[in-house]
Amino acid sequence: MAASETKERIAEALASLLSHNTFDKITVREIADEAEVHRKTFYYYFADKYELLAFVYQRFIVEAPRREKPLTITLENWRPETIQLFERIADHSKLFLNAYPYDDGVWRQSTNEFVAARLSILLHAMPEYRYLKEDVIDTSAEFIAAGAIGIINKWANDGFKASPRTVLDQITTANRLFNGILDRWKLS
Incomplete structure (x- = not known):
């Protein structure tokens, strides 16, 4: 799997988890499990869940129609x-x-x-x-x-x-x- 695909999958996992839980209750372990990646893989792409959340905001809300x-x-x-x-x-x-x-x-x-x-x-x-x-x-x-x-x-x-x-x-x-x-x- 390409690096960008893995990063996207991790972002999509957090977005999915946020559909039924608040951010403060979501752990890195849950995000990694949802994305079907190891915790080490999560930390390869993001320093913490806050950095991931900034990426999710940008990707899903701000940049959504401008990717191309x-x-x-x-x-x-x-x-x-x-x-x-x-x-x-x-x-x-x-x-x-x-x-x-x-x-x-x-x-x-x-x-x-x-x-x-x-x-x-x-x-x-x-x-x-x-x-x-x-x-x-x-x-x-x-x-x-x-x-x-x-x-x-x-x-x-x-x-x-x-x-x-x-x-x-x-x-x-x-x-x-x-x-x-x-x-x-x-x-x-």
Whole structure:
């Protein structure tokens, strides 16, 4: 079996286990058994179950449709791409709900980095922000991303009742408020 197949099998094993158990209750032994690999094989690919969980989040939620062709985020496609990301989170709600409350910040960190990087690209592309220094744009992207993750976590805590579009609208509204602060800052 190829290395990438083994790594995928281990990730799929954790995803399967998360369908009926919380992350804090799942052991490396159970993951290895589910994947039909030795514990040593697990540790060859992952330092611990938290590293595996970060891989699972990326593989099943963030990267799912981009495995063959990476996405270039633009001002034109960011909204539908974000809705698709939220739909993947909702589609994997059981995995998400059984993992993120117990993951020691793995979801927040990995997703915050992903979202902040894409927001930075978008902010750099917006002509109204070209007066800002690069570090201000990057810090703003990190700030907005952290707020977006907070809204996503609230959505999860509410059992994913709101639609992905509604969640994006909440994030957009919060961003508009932040833009208002930026505009006042620019004038002072």
